[in-house]
Each structure stands twice: as structure tokens, then as C-alpha cells.
Amino acid sequence: MSKAVSALAGAKASGLVAIEERGLQGMITLRGDFASAAFKKAVKAVLGVDVPGQRAVAVQGEKAVAWMSPDELLVMVPHGEADAIVDALSEALKAEHHLAVNVSDARAVFRLSGMDALVREVIAKVAPVDMAGFGPGQIRRTRISQVAGAFWQPEAGVLDLVCFRSVAQYVFDLLKVSAMDGSEVGHLG
Amino acid sequence: MLTLTCPYCGVSGEETEFHAGGEAHLKRFISGSTDAEFDEYMFLRENPKGVHFERWRHVYGCGKWFHAARDTNTLEVFGTYSAQVSEPPKEIKDKISAKRPGWSWRNFK
Amino acid sequence: MSTRLSSGGRLVNRAKQVSFTFNGKRMTGFEGDTVASALLANDQMLVGRSFKYHRPRGIVASGVEEPNALVNLGQGARMEPNQRVTTTELFDGLTATSQNHWPSLEFDIGAVNTYLSRFLPAGFYYKMFMYPRAFWKHVYEPFIRQSAGLGKAPDAETLDADLYEHFHAYVDVLVVGGGVAGLQAALSAGRAGARVMLIEQTAHWGGRAPVDGGTIDGVASAAWVEQAVAELSGMENVKMRLRCMGAGVYDHGYVLGYERVNDHKPGAKGVRHRLWRIRAKRIVSAGGAIERPLSFAGNDLPGVMLASAVRDYIVDYGVSPGDRVVVVTNNDDAYRTALAVKAAGLQVPVILDARPNGGGALAEAAKKAGIRVENGKGIAKVKGGKRVTGVAICLQAGEGSVIEEIACDAVAMSGGWSPVVHLWSHCGGKLLWDAERAMFRPDGAKPPTDQDGEGFVVCAGNANGAMTLDAVMADAALQGAGAAAELGFKGAAAGAKGETEAEAPMAAVWMMPQGANIKLRMKSWLDYQNDVKVSDVQLAAREGYESVEHAKRYTTLGMATDQGKLSNINGLAILSDALNQPIPQTGTTTFRPPYTPISMGAIGGAARAEVFQPIRRTCLYDWHEAQNAYWEPVGQWRRPYCYPKAGESHHDAVTREINQTRNSLGLLDASTLGKLIVKGPDAGKFLDLMYTNMMSNLAVGKCRYGLMCNENGFLSDDGVVARMDEDTWLCHTTTGGADRIHAHMEEWLQTEWWDLKVYVANVTEQWAQFAVVGPNGRKVLEKLGGMDVSKETLPFMQWAEGTLGGVKARAFRISFSGELSYEIAVPASEGRAFWDMLLKAGEEFGATPYGTEALHVLRAEKGFIMIGDETDGTVIPQDLGLDWAISKKKTDYIGKRGQERIHMVRPDRWKLVGLETLDGSVIPDGAYAVDEGKNANGQRNTQGRVTSTYYSPTLGRGIAMGIVRDGPKRMGEVIEFPKTDGTSVKARIVDPVFYDKEGAKQNV
DSSP: OTTOOOTTTTOEEESSSEEEEOOOOEEEEEESOTTOHHHHHHHHHHHSSOOOOTTBEEEETTEEEEEEETTEEEEEEOGGGHHHHHHHHHHHTTTSOOEEEEOGGGEEEEEEESOHHHHHHHHHHHSOSOGGGOOTTBEEEEEETTEEEEEEEEETTEEEEEEEGGGHHHHHHHHHHHTOTTOOOOOOO | OOEEEOTTTOOEEEGGGOEEEEESSOOOOOTTSOHHHHHHHHTOOOOOSSEEEEEEEOTTTTOOEEEEEEETTTOOEEEEEESSOSSOOHHHHHHHHHHSTTOOBTTBO | OOEEOSSOOTTOEEEEEEEEEETTEEEEEEETOBHHHHHHHTTOOEEEEOTTTOOEEEOOOSSTTOOSOEEEESOGGGOEEEEEGGGOBOOTTEEEEEOSOSBOSSSBGGGGGGGGGGGSOTTHHHHHTTSSTTHIIIIIHHHHHHHSOSSOOOOTTSOOSOOEEEEEEEEEEEEEOOBHHHHHHHHHHHHTTOOEEEEOSSSSSBTTHHHHOOEETTEEHHHHHHHHHHHHHTOTTEEEESSEEEEEEEGGGEEEEEEESSTTSTTOSSOSEEEEEEEEEEEEEOOOEEEOOOOOBTTTSTTEEEHHHHHHHHHHHOEESOSBEEEEESSSTHHHHHHHHHHTTOBOOOEEEOSTTOOSHHHHHHHHTTOOEEETEEEEEEEESSSEEEEEEEETTSSOOOOEEEEOSEEEEEOOEEEOOHHHHHTTOOEEEETTTTEEEEOTTSOOBOTTSOBOEEEOGGGGTOOSHHHHHHHHHHHHHHHHHHTTOOOOSOOOOEEOOOOOOOOOOSSSSTTOOHHHHTTBEEETTTTEEHHHHHHHHHTTOOSHHHHHHHHTTTOSTTTTTTTHHHHHHHHHHHHTSOHHHHOOOOOOSOSSOOOHHHHHTTOSGGGSSOOBOOTTHHHHHHTTOEEEEETTEEEEEEOOOTTOOHHHHHHHHHHHHHHTOEEEEOTTSEEEEEESTTHHHHHHHHBSSOOTTOOTTBEEEEEEEOTTSOEEEEEEEEEEETTEEEEEEOGGGHHHHHHHHHHHHHHTOTTSOOEEEEOGGGEEEEEEESTTHHHHHHHHOSSOOOTTTSOTTBEEEEEETTEEEEEEOOOSSSSSEEEEEEEGGGHHHHHHHHHHHHGGGTOEEOOHHHHHHHHHHTTOOOTTTTOSSSOOGGGGTOGGGSOSSOSOOTTHHHHTSTTTSOTTSEEEEEEEETTSOOOOTTOEEEEEEEOTTSOEEEEEEEEEEEEETTTTEEEEEEEEETGGGGTTOEEEEEOTTSOEEEEEEEOSOOSOTTOTTTOO
């Protein structure tokens, strides 16, 4: 649907690092029993990856699966495919107690990119997380200043952060302030 | 400000990631119970100086509720454990016994 | 005269001159100066007036302990009061003004208080200003506010020009204090491999050691400091930070660090202050020690300084506080000052050593340098007005008979040293009284403990009571390595070797002379900033303030911005003496963070302006804004209250929106409504426990209004539940309830009914939701096309899924207004596009967006309750006539047992009714209905109150809902609501449904 727009329509800013709202991103909340063989099979079959371990992110091409809690995954797919993948997951898990629901439009995703140490320092200003011990392959759900959020690093020097759509402007402004020129801390890296 | 470890996602996080949920291991009383039973369930709490069992939720993290065994005086955390139990597991009780011999809390010791 | 010496000053760059102003007077200093050293270099000894007596005061110290020299710093958007000149680095263009005087620093009328001082003793305010009572507000308080107080607060309307931020850091070992002890501790922990962070509050590494002399590993202290800094800088696991103070230690290794990033270069890019939120597994507190003043008469005159400060100004800044400096001491360390003064080519007329047998090696060195030393002597009083002109000497053992007077222009005093135990004590570390050295030091056996029950703070060097360079270095290596070793990092416990002169024992001197008469005691200051004298503390003791905490508050000793860094130990020694008890029995007052004041800006961090707090926005936020919406905050959401057109009042806008909705077509952005998906084989069973009514038997495709209570039985939320399929329900909550009810469901699922197979997901923000309301509601949807919204296919209280105008949509036939109404949910990403289509298609019907106020009035006309208006946490559904929504069949739901309690079933509970004023006016919000008689407090008895009250455009009169004692049985009765203006309004009790009782308009 061409009329669909993300929360901030791809807003950009730059400072210590580049900040960009990533536009429309398909997202699915998938809840179920990770120990169940049928659940593992369904995830592998529909998404092409194994159920990730605790606080891990598994990436497969345009799709990614992140561990959100012991019974919840965040599935990332192209925006236009989300409904179809929800249907496919529901079909594959028909016999299992599960919940698959499209939450694409309930979220906003930001990408920070630049020098790896600076990317992590910007986050260390807003989240109570040891960013020296954080890196690619992990996801961390936490507090982003005054709102809930989660982030992961697809690779060094890049960090994706997801928050609720209604607070997208707040998070964008917060990241912008935290990345303002001249505010490098020099603590990480 | 406390540091707590969520037993569900393994994160050791600062208190601001969590939400305190009051006393643990309450037995719920429903319609048909006596006023005294309901009063105890709804209103009466231990308020100890020392060993205490509490409920917490990792509200900014994985969203899960869990239990914490804590000393309200020294703020020592003896351990955190599953929310889906009606009494503290043995290893938590043993750990408390090692550090606070002779402790008791409600019917637990 | 204080002046700049022709040479010396290891911290200043004489090649770079810097200009600044003090009270408008242009002065110059050097790069590397503090404002204090620069003022002294310009012979500005007088820097402020004291708090109570307006006595002239000068610089006493050279660091954070300075009590007197506070100034207003900067101008306009950068003006800040109460800045200590001793810790403010000088920069070009700095402007400072002195405070607490009128009309001028040199001539202050308030100084008359000093002559009245015998009438202004401790507790004077408490005693004097009690009666008559009315005088407090109009006479006493304005007078005190005029004459007391420190700097002026910045203008409330001027926004701070600077920015601030927080930073979260996690380390194994945090070392606070960058003197030689801190450097050695960091080296030991760092070499062992621990993640170390080392912070220092000043702009320089090395602390006092380079000034005090001695050698470390055979080289001068300053040279060793350079080596140590170089080695630490090369370690990847060690982070170092200057201008960063350890402000406070809190539970579980939480430390606040206060970094003054740009104070010395205002206007530079980036933040001014950074608040470090550090989690450290171990903390090494190496904050050094603070020298104590001596309590002799006139010890507050400008020119009387700490001996260490005199030495600092000479050695660090090349500034002489005076040509003739009398040194008075009870310990050996002050002899270093005498030697430094002499070495700078200035005179020391005499060293007065209160100890009968005098000092050790340093004393010998002083004598060898030709300085007169008098043992067993002290100062009877200091002579001078706005600055020192001389001292009168007496026997320390006597009452103060003057033996000799000596002319001088500065006095360097030393009463011994107090370890900085603040960080150790913040979180509960206990102290020991070391009688031999007259100081409190950390009791290593009783540290503050962390989440594992382990001690997490150690002190090192001076802060640990190791007072000589050799002891400092040995202790620091031990503590640094020990902290790392406790975390599993093994390293050498030995460090650099310090060597310095051996010192003779000090002797405690709490009063000078020890038998000082009352006249002298009334001029012997303990707390300079709050003007507390020896006589005040003694008076407090006589009047029964025996606890040190009480005496502190009664006298205000230690309550100033310096928090008693100079005065606490001296004060409690005086108190102990007055109470005739040993010092440890008196104890210290509580050490509380922050160590020195930190800026409000740093505490707030980035949270200002647009990121002060999150504002939640729906996908129509920009559109609402463009329509000139008047915003109403609903939790963190912003919702339009109404959309006033040019020249239209809010009241008129609301009336127009309501009329248009009732007559044709109104549109509402209802996206903020909570939407929870509840799915699973046990979902029906679970919802039956959550709601007071049945949800398990709701047919697929149908909707049902439901109520949720808390376990106490009180109504907490309401909303329409729709059954999506066999095992899936969609629960709508109130706007404020989405997160709360989601958490409520998760709580019960996870902690009570974990055997139920149910998953819940909060999809509130996935969907934009719009209410399409009014007689033309159906027509506009039919124009969009795509799904059948006819009465037959989609009757009242059903829902359907399909497309509308090409957008995937869910249509719910529910009504909160009493009109024909649909709530249409579309994906949030297409919400704005769909809304535009609705507006366009609705043009011919005069489609009118309406806000929350119209929503409220529309529902009140229909007698629908609103959570938060009709409920306040003490109201059960039965009070609101909602018995029809409470299942009688169920054995359990949350709140059922609570509702069975005796008070909940009393027949005389206040219950919901409608209220119609006799004169058609609107009853004030929150008004109470009075009853006969008065209560025990003499107030009118009450029998009910208004819960919602509005002007109804539909009925052309004021309408209200309220809860009234046994109200439903009293239809037609008239009750009275007093107003705040003394009049009252009468209203008739009526049915709460004011409009379309049969529901004919919504059911079409």
C-alpha cells in the first residue's frame, strides 16, 4: 500500500553519529513454547532461522528474529510481507498454543551509524546498560531515558533501536541531543 | 539504587528497569472465604527488618515477573527465582540459612 | 597585601594573561589560576559578607572546603550564584560579583548585626519570632529574607544557555581522587587487569603531594605523578577523567560522578556538565583529607587562612597571601607552610605551636631557617577590621592574657587534618575515633555492603587515615590491589615507596586558648558560612540539645553549602566538651551526598525542552496541530480537547462539535484507546476472571461492554471486548488503561494462574482508530466502499473485518455517544491517509472532527460512566448501577470477594444518579451535596458529590452525574450543593440517562 508511512517518514539527523528513522519495517510478535519441537520447526520453516538463544538476534537476509523473553520473539520482515508471514506462522502453528500478531505499525526503528565507540556512547547516555560489554549478535530491551525500547547491532558501527510509534519523535529528539557535536565522552572503545 | 538479576532473561539491571510488586507468596482467598482470611490476603503484610520475599517485574526488559529474596536492612539480595512457585526453592532457602542462620518468614525457615 | 610573587606557581602559565572582572572591576590573572588565586593576586582579600552578621570575609581555603568565597558567576543565561572561587578555573572574560551585602561589599549596613551578635545567639530565630503569630508572615519573614541568604537565584524566565547530559558507566574498580593515593590505587588495580575508572575533581593529577614535598620511588612527588599518569594513560583497561567529582555513593555500588566538562571554557560545543551514573563493583575512595581551622577569637578575619591554603597559593599559583605570615598550629605539617613562606622570600614573624613540647624534624628545619618558634603558645585574638593587622599571643594553657602583640597581614592556621570519609559514609560505612591523631577514620571492619553482602568501598591514603607520604603510598597500593583481588584480578600488593620527614605527634586543640573566656569564645568561629561560633554550640548544649543532630539543626552548624567540611569536627568536639563526654559518644552527623553541590542542570541531564518528557502522539498529531487543536494531556498522550475556529471560544467549539455530531456527522481520533489481544485455549476462562461479566460466551463477531475491578473490588477500567475467533479476543481499554491493564493481565497470568494457556499482546499502537458518529455515519462509510456496513450485516454491538476505501479495516458498531456510530480501525501507517479519505467523503455531510470535551459531554448526556470521573478508586460497579454487567453465576472474578465485604453491600452507599439544576445552571466540578447536621470537626455533613458536570448543548441546560447516598431510591428529591462563593445551587435527583433513554438513535 503506497499510502503507508512510518512514524517519522525517514527523518534523519547527524552529529557524533548519523541517525535515521528506518521507515516501514515489518514486525511480528510471536509467542509460544520455545521448547516445543513444533514451534522450533515452524520458526525454521517460515523464517529460515533457528529460535535464537537468550537475548540473541538471528539474521537471515531481510528477515531477523530476536529473543524478547522466554516465550516471545520479535520477527522482522519486509513491511508488506508481515500479514502473509503472520498467516504462515499461524498455519504452521495451528496445533500449538501460540500468538502471532502483526505489530509493524506499533513501532518505530532508528539506525545509528558511525564510529562504533561513538554509536555505543550515544546509547550509554540514554540507557542503563554496560555498552562496553555489548556488541553484534545481542539484543537488549531496556529503558531509553523515559520510555521502553530495545536495540541490537547488526554489525560494528551500526545500531538499530526500536521503540513504540507514539514516542518516535521523543526518541529521535533524544538521540539527536545525545549525539550533538562536541559531546563525545571518550569512555568507550 | 538496587541491582537485580532477572532470572528469565539473565539481565543484571538497575532498579529503574524493574517494578516492585510487593510481598511474595500470598495465598489468594476468593468468594466464600472468611473476612479474616480475606483481610490477611488483602491487607496484612510482614514488613520485616531482615529477610524478606518480594515480587518484582522486569518491566523495561523481558516483562516477566519474578521473586526476589532480600534483606530489607542491608539490601543484600540472596537470590531471584521463578514467579511460578508458591514458596522459595530450596537453594534460595539454603543460601539464606548460610548467611542468616535461624531466619524465618511467615511459615518458611 | 596579597600579591603575585615574581616567580613560582607550578600550575600557572605566566606567558598567558587572562582578564576578568570582580564587582565590575577589571583584573588580570594567568592561565591556570583559580578565581581565588587570581583575586588574591589582585589584593582582593575581602570577597564576601557572612550570612548572619554580615562580617567581612576572605578566602580561607584553596579547595572544595572553602566556606566564605562564594560569588555570583556569569551573567544573563549563564548566571549562577554561590560558586566557590577556589574551585572555579579562571577564563578570559569571566565575571564575578560578591553576594550577601547591601549596598556594597566594602560598606554593608547589615554589618551592624555584628554589634548585636550577643542578641543573636543560636536559636535566636526560634525564640524571637514565635509571637505574635501574624507577625511571621508580614514582618519577620520578609525581614529575614532581606537580611539573610546567600546569592540570588537566576531569573526564573531566563533559560539556562547550556546543555547537560547523563552517561552510564560500568567498571570493576572506581577510584575517586587523583592524588598520589588514587594514582597508586589505580595503578595497582589496573596492573592486575581490572576495568578501572579514575576520577579527580580538580583539573590536575597529583593532589597535594607536589606541594607538600617528599619523594616517591626516589624522585620528587611531582615527577612520580607524571610517570604514573603516563603509565595509566597507556592502559586500555583504565579510564581517567579530570574535573569529575565523586558526588555520592549509593546502594549496590551506584556512584554519581559530576563532571564539569566546559565550565572553564563556557560556550564551547557540547555539554557543560555531565552526570556520570556509574556502577562499580568496588570503590576506592582516595579523597584525601581536609585541614581544620583553629578556634581562636577573630579567626574569621580576611587574611586568616588554612596553613595548607597559604602553601598552595604560594607553590601552585605564585601568589602571596601576605608579606608577614604568622603560623599557628597543633601539628608538624604547618611548618611546611612556614618554610614555603620563607622560601618565597616572605616573612614568618613567629610560629605559634600550641604543643608544650613543639614539633619534630620540620620544626627543627624551621628554626634552622631562622624562624622564631614559640611552643605552648596560641592566639588570644586576631587584630584588624576588614583584614588582619596583627595577632595577640597568649599561653595555650591559659585564659587568654596577652603576652605580646605581633604585626602581620596573614595568619596560617592548622588544627590538624580530617580524612575525607564522606564517600565511605554515604552508604553506611562506620567510623573510628583515632584519639591519638584526633580524627575520625574509616573502620575497615564495618564497610558499606553490596547486593552480595560484601563490603564494596575501601579508602586509601589520607582518606583512610594514612597521613604521611610513606604510609599513603603503602596503603594505596594495598587497597587498590585488594579491591581488584576481591574481584578475581590478582596483582602485586606493593607499590611505589614514599619518603618524607618524620612527624612528631599532634595534639588536639579545640579551643585557643583552652580556657578562653566568653568574650573570646563569642568571636571564635566554627562555621564561617552560617556564622556559628563556639559560644553558640556551648549554648545549645546548655539548653539541652545534646544529640549532635539536634545541636546541628539548632545552631545551623554544618548546614551551609559547604556542609561543615571545616566546622563539623571542631563543632562536635566543642559539644562533647560542653557535655563532658568523649567525642565518639557524641559521634558525627550523617554524611549525605553530594560531596559538594552539583548543578540542577546535571541532575536533569538531557531532559529539557523537547525531551523534557515523552509526549505520545497518534498518527494524526500533525493534522490536529494544523487544525489549531487545543490540546489536553491524557497520561502522556496529547489529545485534542476541541478544535476552535478563528474567533471561536472553546465552549462554542465544543457546542458546535456536539451539535454537528448529533445532527449529521462527527469524527473522533480514538487511536489512543487500548487494544489488547488475548489468545489461547484458556483465554475465555481467563477473561471471565478479569471482567466482572462473562466474556467466554461472547459469540465470534460480537462485542460486549465489560468492567474490570481490582482485587479490592473497586472499578478500575472498562471497555468493549470483541471476539475475533474461537480462541482470540480483542479487549479495548481506556486511553490511560492500555499499559496498566496489559500489565494487570500479565501479572495475573504469570503470578497466579500460570497454568492457563493464554498469551496477551498489546497492539494499541498498531491500529489507528476513528469514531465515525452521527446520523450520516453509515453513509460516509458506504461512500468509501469495500465492506457492508448495513444494519442487517453489521448490527449494533457487532464487528467485521474487510476493507474500506481500499484500506484494510475493522469496523466495530459500538457507541459512546448514543448515536449511530462505528469505530474503524486501520493500520497506523495508513491512519492519516484513511482519515483524509473520511474527511473528503464526509464533506457533503459537514463532517466535523470533535475532541475529548465533546466526547465527554456526549457520553454524559447518555449517562455513560467515565473511568476517572465516576470512579476514584473507592467506587464499586454496584455504586454506578452497573449490576447488569456483573455476573451472578461466576464463583470468582477479580474483585468479587472484595465486593462482598460488609461496607460494600451497605444499603446507604453513595450511588449514581443524574442531577438537574433547578435553575438550569452548571454545578461546579467536584461540588458536594450537604446534609443536615455537622460532623465532629464542625463541618456540614455530606450526602453525595458531583462526578461529572457539563453544559449540555443538546438539552440547553446544565447536566450532571453524581453519587448520592441511596440516590436511586430518591428520584425527584432536591439536594443542595454549596459553592465556593458562599451561594449554593439546588438540583433534582433524576435518572442519569438524559438523552434518548430508549437507545433509538444508536440502534439503527
